[in-house]
Amino acid sequence: SQQGEEDPQALSIQEGENATMNCSYKTSINNLQWYRQNSGRGLVHLILIRSNEREKHSGRLRVTLDTSKKSSSLLITASRAADTASYFCATLVSGSRLTFGEGTQLTVNP
Amino acid sequence: DSGVTQTPKHLITATGQRVTLRCSPRSGDLSVYWYQQSLDQGLQFLIQYYNGEERAKGNILERFSAQQFPDLHSELNLSSLELGDSALYFCASSAGTSGRASGELFFGEGSRLTVL
Numbered sequence: 001s002q003q004g005e006e007d008p009q010a011l012s013i014q015e016g017e018n019a020t021m022n023c024s025y026k027t028s029i030n031n032l033q034w035y036r037q038n039s040g041r042g043l044v045h046l047i048l049i050r051s052n053e054r055e056k057h058s059g060r061l062r063v064t065l066d067t068s069k070k071s072s073s074l075l076i077t078a079s080r081a082a083d084t085a086s087y088f089c090a091t092l093v094s095g096s097r098l099t100f101g102e103g104t105q106l107t108v109n110p
Numbered sequence: 111d112s113g114v115t116q117t118p119k120h121l122i123t124a125t126g127q128r129v130t131l132r133c134s135p136r137s138g139d140l141s142v143y144w145y146q147q148s149l150d151q152g153l154q155f156l157i158q159y160y161n162g163e164e165r166a167k168g169n170i171l172e173r174f175s176a177q178q179f180p181d182l183h184s185e186l187n188l189s190s191l192e193l194g195d196s197a198l199y200f201c202a203s204s205a206g207t208s209g210r211a212s213g214e215l216f217f218g219e220g221s222r223l224t225v226l
Contacts, residue, residue, distance in 0.1 A: 043153075043215075088153065
C-alpha cells in the first residue's frame, strides 16, 4: 500500500489562480518531498521539507508540514499553463526508500 | 536534464520473453533506485543498490532481478514477462555517502515496456 495519499486526485484551475494539493501519510517520516511529473516523463524534484520544519518556500511553491496530523500541503501560487502536470508527495521510509503517493493531476487552463 | 540516462526509451515484446533495462546514474552518485509506474499500481519502489550492493528491496517480483556494476550503472532484468508487467520503469540516483536515502532523487526519463 502507498504511504502517502494525495488529495484531490485531479484539480483543474484557471491560469493565475492558486493550486493547493494535500498529502497524508501513515508513519513517522524523516522528510517529505514533492515531485512533479509531466505526462510520460521522469519525475522532477520540487522541494524537500524535514520533519522538524513546518513551512518551506521555493519560488512560487509553498509547502507546509503538520507532523501531528501526518499531512502536508503544496501550494502553487499564480499558476501557469506550464504547471500542468502530476504532482506527487513522497515520504522517506526506513531510511532507504522513498515511497510515493498516487499523485494529483493538475490542469491549468489558459 | 537530470543526468540519469535510461535505455531503451521504448520496448515492445511478447509474453514469456526477457528484457534488460539499463540505467546510468548521475556522475558521482553511488545509489541507484528502480521504480515501476503503472496506471493501477502507481509508482512502486522495486529495489535499491548502493555502490554495487543491494541496499533495500521493495515490491520486486521474483521474475525480476537487478544488479549494479563496478562502473555504477545498473540493469533491471525482467523475465517470463506477463501482460501486467507493461509499465514505465524508472531509474533514479542520489548522492549520499552511506546509501541511506535522505535527499532528493534524480530520475531518468524512464523505459516504457509494452508486453503484448
